[in-house]
Amino acid sequence: MNTESNAVRETPLESQLFTARAIPATRVFCWCVRREFWEHRLIYIAPLAAAGLFLAGFLIGLIHLPGKMRSAMALDPAQQHDVITQPYQFAELLLMTTMLIVALFYCLDAMHGERRDRSILFWKSLPVSDLTTVLGKASIPILILPLLTFAITVVTQFIMAILSTLVMLGSGVGSAALWNHLPLLQMWAMLFGHIFGFHGLWYAPFYGWLLLVSGWARRAAFLWAALPPLVLGFGEKIAFNTSYFGRYLEYRFSGHPETVVYIAGNLNTEQLPHLGFFHLLSSPGLWAGLAVTAVFLVAAVQLRRYREPM
Amino acid sequence: MACIEARGLRKAYQTTVAVDGVDLRVEEGRILGLIGPNGAGKTTALNAILGLTAYQGELRVLGREPWKERDLLMRDVCFIADVAVLPRWIKVSQAIAYVAGVHPRFDRAKAEGFLAKTSIGRGSKVRELSKGMVAQLHLALVMAIDARLLVLDEPTLGLDILYRKHFYDSLLNDYFDRSRTIVVTTHQVEEIQNVLTDVMFMNRGRIVFGCSTEELESRYLEVTVHPEQAVAARALKPMYEREVFGRRILLFDGLDRQQLEALGDVRTPTIADLFVAVMSNQIGTAQGAAR
Numbered sequence: 001m002n003t004e005s006n007a008v009r010e011t012p013l014e015s016q017l018f019t020a021r022a023i024p025a026t027r028v029f030c031w032c033v034r035r036e037f038w039e040h041r042l043i044y045i046a047p048l049a050a051a052g053l054f055l056a057g058f059l060i061g062l063i064h065l066p067g068k069m070r071s072a073m074a075l076d077p078a079q080q081h082d083v084i085t086q087p088y089q090f091a092e093l094l095l096m097t098t099m100l101i102v103a104l105f106y107c108l109d110a111m112h113g114e115r116r117d118r119s120i121l122f123w124k125s126l127p128v129s130d131l132t133t134v135l136g137k138a139s140i141p142i143l144i145l146p147l148l149t150f151a152i153t154v155v156t157q158f159i160m161a162i163l164s165t166l167v168m169l170g171s172g173v174g175s176a177a178l179w180n181h182l183p184l185l186q187m188w189a190m191l192f193g194h195i196f197g198f199h200g201l202w203y204a205p206f207y208g209w210l211l212l213v214s215g216w217a218r219r220a221a222f223l224w225a226a227l228p229p230l231v232l233g234f235g236e237k238i239a240f241n242t243s244y245f246g247r248y249l250e251y252r253f254s255g256h257p258e259t260v261v262y263i264a265g266n267l268n269t270e271q272l273p274h275l276g277f278f279h280l281l282s283s284p285g286l287w288a289g290l291a292v293t294a295v296f297l298v299a300a301v302q303l304r305r306y307r308e309p310m
Numbered sequence: 311m312a313c314i315e316a317r318g319l320r321k322a323y324q325t326t327v328a329v330d331g332v333d334l335r336v337e338e339g340r341i342l343g344l345i346g347p348n349g350a351g352k353t354t355a356l357n358a359i360l361g362l363t364a365y366q367g368e369l370r371v372l373g374r375e376p377w378k379e380r381d382l383l384m385r386d387v388c389f390i391a392d393v394a395v396l397p398r399w400i401k402v403s404q405a406i407a408y409v410a411g412v413h414p415r416f417d418r419a420k421a422e423g424f425l426a427k428t429s430i431g432r433g434s435k436v437r438e439l440s441k442g443m444v445a446q447l448h449l450a451l452v453m454a455i456d457a458r459l460l461v462l463d464e465p466t467l468g469l470d471i472l473y474r475k476h477f478y479d480s481l482l483n484d485y486f487d488r489s490r491t492i493v494v495t496t497h498q499v500e501e502i503q504n505v506l507t508d509v510m511f512m513n514r515g516r517i518v519f520g521c522s523t524e525e526l527e528s529r530y531l532e533v534t535v536h537p538e539q540a541v542a543a544r545a546l547k548p549m550y551e552r553e554v555f556g557r558r559i560l561l562f563d564g565l566d567r568q569q570l571e572a573l574g575d576v577r578t579p580t581i582a583d584l585f586v587a588v589m590s591n592q593i594g595t596a597q598g599a600a601r
Contacts (some may be wrong), residue, residue, distance in 0.1 A: 031408055034411075120395075128415055
């Protein structure tokens with residue numbers, strides 16, 4: 001009997017010592033991101049598959065490359081540039097489109113899935129705050145997907161350039177013209193600013209909104225996400241015959257005039273926009289958007305706290 | 311310090327009151343069985359204790375307010391909810407890695423040890439496991455956490471009797487060590503009777519009965535009354551009377567064993583018997599009040 005009561009007294013002390021080994025918040029956050037990758041494997045499978053298919057197509061197209069280059073030699077430099085950079089533009093466009101589609105579907109499912117299969121009860125049984133979880137989910141479209149897409153695009157374009165060089169050296173045309181018109185490093189610097197700044201940070205309010213709706217809607221999250229903006233837009237038109245809301249949305253979609261919807265082909269050294277990524281960072285529109293995102297995410301955290309599983 | 315302390319705990323939904331003013335105190339080192347009919351408010355009360363739902367009234371779990379500090383509380387509290395809640399897409403290895411990653415008190419080797427005793431493959435996904443295996447996996451994860459309070463809400467629902475037996479056996483032998491507290495709800499009362507140190511009955515959002523199992527054994531007696539003693543037995547005011555195969559069985563509260571032995575065969579009632587008695591009286595009282 002005595003030993004028992006001793007044991008009861010000792011254990012809380014032991015537990016206190018044990019608790020001291022707390023896990024840093026950043027590590028918990030990383031695990032949250034990691035689990036999103038496990039759950040939504042599309043995040044990396046979709047862009048990899050798109051890149052793989054594109055490269056396969058490009059490989060087949062290489063047969064015509066020497067002939068194409070020979071006829072391009074006869075054109076003026078601007079047209080030459082267009083011919084050479086076109087496939088690289090396509091690669092970027094394809095991967096960025098893939099990214100946006102993946103981001104859309106990811107956001108619509110991210111907060112919904114765990115409630116649907118009630119696994120939220122498991123996640124909530126662990127010492128991870130709702131804030132950390134929601135931030136982990138939000139980081140996927142805002143940070144992780146852009147970085148991943150950027151990396152995959154860079155690798156894809158690099159493989160394309162190497163393959164083209166080999167083919168052209170082999171066919172005796174020489175690769176000088178190709179590399180003259182293909183400033184890869186500059187392209188990549190611009191691409192990074194565009195993907196990360198525009199599709200990540202500038203679009204953040206959209207992702208925040210989708211996450212919020214996904215946490216709120218019982219079903220048909222996409223419908224609930226699309227409906228309020230539509231109603232607001234048309235309502236404003238009918239009530240006041242204005243379309244500020246619609247125009248604002250369009251502006252958020254298509255970008256700040258200064259964000260420069262950049263495509264590799266339009267890149268000439270002389271028109272290198274001094275308005276790239278860093279300029280975007282100084283635009284109030286970006287910060288206003290991030291503030292709105294923060295509001296959406298805070299609401300999503302509260303929803304996750306209050307709502308019970310379906 | 312009490313492990314769980316509630317005063318006037320109340321939770322109302324739009325149309326119903328799920329928990330209606332519960333006062334509760336669970337000391338550390340107890341195994342409490344919370345028993346009640348469907349819709350009695352057990353799960354809601356547990357959800358409040360776990361910080362999963364907002365509530366009115368006062369509630370402290372291990373000195374914390376669950377609704378405000380769920381994530382901190384979950385360092386010391388574990389729970390298995392009433393349905394299989396492990397995500398179906400997760401691999402066994404991923405589940406272990408994740409819990410090890412975010413939980414400061416998770417002992418990975420211990421979890422691996424528990425799993426080694428089962429036939430669960432490390433690479434299989436939860437969706438490929440049988441219901442019983444999922445429960446085993448969840449229990450392995452939970453038992454590897456050095457928690458001070460474990461809450462089990464119908465943990466063995468839908469499992470066959472072998473799994474259920476095994477579940478409670480491992481819980482008692484490999485987990486419970488008197489410094490931990492366990493709160494468990496189940497409909498299979500008789501299976502956990504010998505596991506519990508305390509028992510509480512809940513009905514319509516209120517706690518209608520509560521005592522330790524020791525007290526239960528010393529206080530309540532059930533007598534299979536000899537027919538000729540029936541009138542004498544009834545005069546002692548049994549709390550409940552039922553008939554089994556034509557024999558009257560009367561349940562008494564706080565009477566002397568020797569006194570009752572004169573009336574018939576005396577035995578200690580099971581928790582299930584007591585539950586039926588308490589619940590029937592409840593209904594009787596409610597009907598009386600309605601009249």
